[in-house]
Amino acid sequence: MLKNYFIIAIAVLKRRKFFTFISLFGISFTLTILMVVTAFINHVISPDYPEINRSKSLYVAFLRQENTKEGWANQSPGSYYYFDHYVNKMKTPDKVAISTLFAASNTYVNNKKILVNLKYTNADYWKVLEYHFSEGKAFGEREIGNSEKVAVISEQTKEQYFGKDVNAVGKYIETDNIQYRVVGVVQNVPMTMPYIYADMYLPYTVSKAGYQSTELTGNYIGILMAKSESDVPKMAQEYEALVPKVSPLNKGFDVLETQADPYLATFTRQMMGSNNDSGVASFVLIVSLLALLFMLLPTLNLININISRIMERSSEIGVRKAFGASASTLVYQFIVENVIFTFIGGAIGVLLSYIAISTINSSNLIEHAQLKMDTNVLIISFFACLVFGLLSGVYPAWRMSKLHVVNALKAS
């Protein structure tokens, strides 16, 4: 039966070329735009080099302290002391990466300015994040313990500072008037990974901000990596249990609120969540609503065209009805046809998005980022196709099934 519908759908496709073009154009472009957006969101939130352990990690991006009597609050990343003294003593995390948020600095080579974003890290940082080293290796406990002035730099910085085809390891790079010895060169990281992006990584013991301060707030964020994904809920619980035990708080505050969140939640909580709500649900809801809203106009357009096409087929419908086909059979047939149609448009859409994504990647629109059409994107576009096909097929099919046999046959 399905095979029959397929043959009919192809025959209909060939009938009115202009209408076919309009429908396919609408379907494929709508899906292209949806897919590129999905690929971008996918790039931003799913694990990728070097943050491939995102699914077994939790992030502590900020602490919020409140003075409940007078109603002020202060929100800021944590201090090194906080992570070392409290978070590092937790049992479930396998490793805790502690690092500062990146901060800009300049260096000059032959009077050319180079922007270098600095990040100070601990030794476990290099185990939680799996950077690819094109040269050398990371610094470890020994270098950190000795406060050695060593640096891991990105390939881009290496190229700008030392040149393309030279080894950088063992050489010195200068910024803020200090010479750092390069120990490793890592592949570039896009700025869409704000927690780990930097051009130059340095041991936290050489950081200029005092890491010894025993205030709770500072400039550090923590990535807590569990041994396995199944340990993550336990880790979140342990962190929650830890928070009330933190004392003393900074002067003037009496309540501390902080969460160890999965990656996406660290952003959604700040944008649309609260202390008790991670905001992920609202985020998904808003994104889905926007996608539906965007699909509204192409869907209406497709419905309009489908109705015109159906009316053209009234003789066929009349004959089938006269020979005893029930309304539901006809509705079913038409919806299947329309879904087949949408999938042909979808296939063109996949091709177009592939071209669009390659263009975006090669134009370096988002520096160092590589958008990908992976299974996630394809699955989502498959469902978008299905929803689109059903939405635009149901109403015309219903209209068709209501046609009277006599009228339908007479119309031709």
Next chain:
Amino acid sequence: MLTHLFKLIWNKKKQNFLMITEMFVSFLVIFAVFSMLVYKYNNYKVPVGFDFKDVWVVNYNDAIKPVDADSVALYMNNIRQSLKSLPGVVDVSFASGNVPFSFNTNNTELNNNGKKYRSNIFTVEANYASLFKNKMIEGRWYDKSDIPAKPFPIVINQTLKREIFGNENALGKTIIQDKEKLKIIGVVADMKDRGEYETPEAGYFNLADTGAYKWNSTILVRVQPDVDAAFEAKLFKTLNNVIYNANIEIEHFDDKEERKNKISLVPLIILVVVAGFLIINVALGLFGVLWYNISKRRGEIGLRRAIGASGNMIAKQLIAEALILSTLSLLLGSFFAIQFPLMNVFDMPSQVYYTAMLLAIIFIYLLVLVCALYPGKQAAAIMPAVALHED
């Protein structure tokens, strides 16, 4: 004639209902896009209000400064003198971190006779206005005598003046910020400090006292227009020698502005591209449906021709039908669109919405007209004998 057209439309209400819905949604989309475009264009037309060419900003953090206020003042003065002694530096001024085109904001609440206003607060030095070449609208900028004065003298910008005082005189009035009395001594022209396509926000300037130096991490430097590439490296070295132990970054204001402009323009470009695609889609759809309708109405058109209607009249009738349909959807759309200025959603001036509505209406009419022209012409070419014979 018109009632007859309505009757024709009514007879095919199911099909036409869908067409109206489609045009209605298109109108809303176009209205949204035009609102954005008109808003950004209006902002673009407003003068920038200050001159940031050849002005650089130095951000430094984690500097270890002396503890007591007098030593800090000495320390900062040392920075100023060392920078000023560099050939190529015109002027140096310390400012709070919320400099133009930065991502920092610093807000406060002002109180005027019980009414509350939100305002940006910029902490600057007396030479800020000459460094940025700000224009005074009324009154005067600070001079050295202002530092110990009570009540605290402030200079407000045009937007803040408009929000609090409207057309009244603002000079000499006092407003209250956190129990502190502030006396307005001048009104300065708005600085478009959030980018060329954004509206300036309400704000006021207060004069930095010695206490502010402790927390300062931003230095504004105006340089000669003809400084060479080596100059910046030299400036950086000098800074490194006077601000010990800090991370230092030099940025140029024209780069910062460009980055801010990009942030306002990129979403706009994406919006226009997506809307453009939707409109092409709708246009093709409308065109197809109108064309198809004509081929279905050959009998009717043939009959009209036979009883004496000219080809032109047929074309006009079909175009008029399409335009009536769009008028219906535009009426519906305008009803929803007019809620935006009436209920003041999104805080944009209502003139923006009205202009956008007008443009969107014209756009939809043009779109429908273009889509109906060719099918109308086709219909005009129908020969009565042929069409009637088919039936």
